[in-house]
Amino acid sequence: MPKGRLLTETSALLQRAGWGLTGYRERAHFYRIKSGGFPNLSAKVFHERDIPIQVAIGNYDLGICGSDWIEELLAKYPSSALLKVRNLGYGGNALYITASPFGGASTVEEVKAKPGIIRIASEYPNLAESFALNLRLRQFSVFPLWGAAEVYPPESADLALVSGTTEELLHYGLVPVSKVLDVSAFLIANRNSWESKDMGEVVASICDKVMAQEQHSSPDTATKPEIAGQYLCGEAAKDIVRFALPDGHQQLPTFRLLTKAGIHINDYPSAVGNRRPTTNLSGVTIKVIRPQDMPLQVANGNFDLAITGRDWLMEHLYQFPSSPVRELLDLKLGRVKIVAVVSKDLSAADVRSLRQLNAERAVPLRVASEYVNIADKYARDNHLGLYRVVPTWGASEAFLPEDADLLIENTQTGRTLARHNLRIIDTLFQSTACLIGNTNRVSTSIKQEGIKSIIEILRMAVEEI
């Protein structure tokens, strides 16, 4: 069952279906849910994006999620054991390839005619790649993102594949270039389970209650939106330092450090989701994006400086050793440990005993992590033998023990892990917030000076702590 966007309506549907669920609500601390109506059913709450993967690999028989994530999986893995059972009719939405009206290419024809590499930013990298291949774009780069794709065009990407309504696109200051997909909530099943297990009662309970809802398709009126600010592109932007600040829980400590350094950012953290706050630093533009996405963005020169975690920098460098991104300054904020974790029910006290345990098993060790490359390297370096890395998008502690055997996760105090009956068997490294930059030569000396001065201001603020 999904968290987030689809939770309220899914919960209402299952209530009508007589499931009698307790604890399936926003901000619930428990992921495992029992059904009063179906005592033999056990359910778990996941990030929507995890659900098609979990169902396809057979950890779950049934799932509910948006069709966008189903198609994202099938775009890359068409032979997945995934069955789309029923359109549930709610959660209506669409995926659009979008562009900024100021980017110089906001129709399919203009995009095709644009010289050079077309940069596409998206949380849906597989669908973005299919789009580019079907359009026969000659040279393109897809930047996979954890979020906030809407803020990338025009400076940080030429196109963004985003989900939303046309009204929302206008709000972001984007124009639709092409509609990729209509999205709604779907009931999905694992193909093998569907073929061999009797799930009739459960499926019927849902399908009987699905209202034959009218599909509201919003008209694709491509009216020019009103844009709050102006973007500097090309020649005009060559001296500007582009600085990425993190969204999420790192905002407050980052804000405090910047304030201490005398850097004022207006509307950060923003109550209204403003991702382009202004600053008193001259010659600097600020954009607020996911810390996970920063190393790749800095590597590609879309940003000059960024504040992210060392964990995400390592994740990036493990995947791409030749990347030009480096840590410039340890900001000594938000200290966490990256740890290897197993269920307390597993008789493994350290990685050596885990290796022995795995050598005796006939099935692959399932390693779950948000950090797929750190997890992969850890499993490789420790000779865990036959293993598979299962990518997760948050709340990874919920995966043990049913859906994974080993977890690579960050922890501050270890208390959350202990509460979920988990045991830390190894510490990989410590991670704090850090300032990252690109080792490639900067285009202009004015910009070079700008970057240097920000590093120095922050260095002094850090040393005062």
Add this chain to the structure above:
Amino acid sequence: MRIQRCKGTRDLSPEEMAGFRLIEGAFRDCCLKWGYKEVRTPTLEYLHLFTSTGTLTPGMLGKVYSFLDWDGWSGERVVLRPDGTIPVARLYIDTMEKEELAKLFYVANVFIFEETGKKTRERWQCGAELIGAGAPLADVELVMLALEVLKRLRLEGIELRLSHAGVIRALLAKLELTPEEQTRTFDLILDGDVEALAKVKLERPELGRTLPPLLDLKGKSSGFLKNLKALFAQDLPELEPSLDDFINIAELLEAVGCDYQIDIASGRGFEYYTGVIFQLFKDEEKIGGGGRYDALIPLIGGKDISASGFALYLDRLMNLVKPKALAKPPSQRILIRAEPEAVKEGFSTADYLREAGYMAEFYLGAQQQADFEWTLDIQSKAPRFILTDQVDQRRFEAQTTNEILALLSR
């Protein structure tokens, strides 16, 4: 736990490798004698080499093995070579562009994802590319070269089917499709949808008058094409240049006594074809094909130069060719057993025998004497050599290697 072979891959056993090398050898030998030179391109290429219109069809692009490698931070994907021709065209642009005529050949593996994993995803091709020759004679040379290789492999009943990309395109242009629809329909035809043209036809009934005879084109002579040219002169004058080219090639093939069948809608192959497309069949199985691709080299950044080529499918040929009937009689095998004190002598004697054209193997404890024509025991004291004929168990003694040779060749 049993280690498994990767899904969709195959191993080649010693027997299969013997067949593989035999086919490869016949192909190499023919190509060299026709003045072609061998090249080899890397297994990894950048994906964008294959993505533009006019290279691979979307159907094929959806099946390439593409991924981000260790250098992939810029989003630049690499791909396991999905096709043999495009990399050779790239190589030509890269290092040989000064040459006005390049006749190149290769034996290479290509990787195409096949969903069920039941067929092999790594396939071997023997390909030849003729860059810098645009005349019908060049196309005919390639057809004749391909047929010679098959003849050398003693394959009989080979069927040659001809189509023409220029004719298909002119036809699609006449259907007043948008450029996207034209490309899409062309791709459908190339991806093997023989109904693709017929489907378009149904949506445009006013063209029904002229198209049906063309769609069902099956002819066996250039006269057939000439009839068509006369038929369409009024309605489809755009077809004329392509039909003329097609007629020239067909006439040349007739002149050299080569049978063929014309089947326009079967132009299965690659989007880069611009002229004649030829396919080779044996018992309804496609074993090779090729065609003219004049636009490819300029499209991927080279100069405007015409080119054509073909490839034979090695995996399929391996099922058809009988290596035993073709292989040269094998060398006589000699099993050498040396006393511990005579090991040095043993190695030098083996060398000597191999130089003389024999297969000489050391006894390692598991070989069966019956698999050898001869055994040779080497001792530290006289007689130094005892040679035994395994066929009739006759035993000879010798003191020098020359004496052994004399005994062997008696």
